[in-house]
Amino acid sequence: MRKTSPLRVLTKKSFVAYLAVLLLFWNEMIYPFIHSSLWDTLTEEDGLQAARILIVADPQLIGYRNEPALIGPIARIDSDRYLSRGFFYALRHGRPDVILFLGDLFDEGVEGSDEEFELTLQRFDSIFASYKSVQKVYLAGDNDIGGEGEYVIDSRRERFRKRFPNTLSMKDLGLRGVAVDEMNVFNGALRNLTAASSDDKLSIMLSHAPIIRSSVAARQAADRHSDLILSAHDHTAWSYSRERAAAAGSSSSTFERTPIDRGTVVEATVGRTQRVLELQSPTCSYRMGVPDMGYGLLTLRRIDDEADGSKLQLQARYTVLWLPGRYPQLFSYIVVAVWLLILVAHRVLYAGLRSIVLTRNKNVKQNIV
Structure with a gap:
């Protein structure tokens, strides 16, 4: 069985979450500090x-x-x-x-x-x-x-x-x-x-x-x-x-x-x-x-x-x-939030469909036997 690298697992499951955290730090702390240093x-x-x-x-x-x-x-x-x-x-x-x-x-x-x-x-x-x-x-x-x-x-x-x-x-x-x-x-x-x-x-x-x-x-x-x-x-x-x-x-x-x-x-x-x-x-x-x-x-x-x-x-x-x-920052939060919701919805939908398919296959095998 082929092993999945930790980086690949991290990328699949947490990329958007880490992006949201990074965006939060950038908008609320890093960028205001850099911006004020140019005054x-x-x-x-x-x-x-x-x-x-x-x-x-x-x-x-x-x-x-x-x-x-x-x-x-x-x-x-x-x-x-x-x-x-x-x-x-x-x-x-x-x-x-x-x-x-x-x-x-x-x-x-x-x-x-x-x-x-x-x-x-x-x-x-x-x-x-x-x-x-x-x-x-x-x-x-x-x-x-x-x-x-x-x-x-x-x-x-x-x-x-x-x-x-x-x-x-x-x-x-x-x-x-x-x-x-x-x-x-x-x-x-x-x-x-x-x-x-x-x-x-x-x-x-x-x-x-x-x-x-x-x-x-x-x-x-x-x-x-x-x-x-x-x-x-x-x-x-x-x-x-x-x-x-x-x-x-x-x-x-x-x-x-x-x-x-x-x-x-x-x-x-x-x-x-x-x-x-x-x-x-x-x-x-x-x-x-x-x-x-x-x-x-x-x-x-x-x-x-x-x-x-x-x-x-x-x-x-x-x-x-x-x-x-501020509005561009709030818009960036909305984009990331929508992205997260889509990923969560996709995962829930995928898990539900996978469960249905597995259940159906199991029933088919039982009927054949």
Whole structure:
């Protein structure tokens, strides 16, 4: 009787199973690590230290109402793991001084109950855990408190601010003289996030929704209050720039818009004599219906034209830490799972037919005897 080699037996019985395990390790561990190692570091060539800001936009943690009952728990687990893994690598790579959350933190912040809000908050804290020494700024998006199609209700806004307190000191970042404001494009609300001082010479505007291509009122407010704008909302990455009202006329709405692709690094000088610059960050969630997801990474360094700092400017460098696509990975799992099911079904069917044939042959031999 010819012996079958162990390798041949292994190939026949376990090839697909080993392939599934290898695919799991590749998708969940190996490829994300390799992918993150190719991100741009935004290292300052002259060695001068710059403030590093990691931007988290539109994570939109899946809620408990809009997902099918059977798929919902699986979808939440997979989406949360994707967000957590991407944030882990972005945090390790970016080594930020500040983490800026640009709104739409929850998908069902408006329609969810207080209990569902607290459950989602626990998941959020687990996903985006970081060092206590890192400053954090949280903006509310329309999915958190309303604004796009719904009224911004005070109770939602206060609940958000209570659960997401902001800590921001520009002095600790080496950016003394730079004020930071928040604008809600949907209702026109404007508030200061840093203690105002007489030596504030530049201003950074934070907004969930883009401003430069927004309403006339928003653009005028940007002219008065901002030199650099950081926004999100559209789930894609863009760079906008616009002449100030004094240079272009108060009614002008002309602006330049450039997509931020993989490998792009935006470099610009920010100051009162420069064009208003807006950097729009993409979503970090694969559930938002866009092919490319990522975390924004921004460095800001002071440039003083004069010894007394009377002409303060900032050197800004921005890139996106692009994430691996998730749907191709899920599709690969489905292909392997279907393959396994076909092999199992084939083996069961073959065993059943073989049993029938053996039984029939046995009966035939008994009848002959």
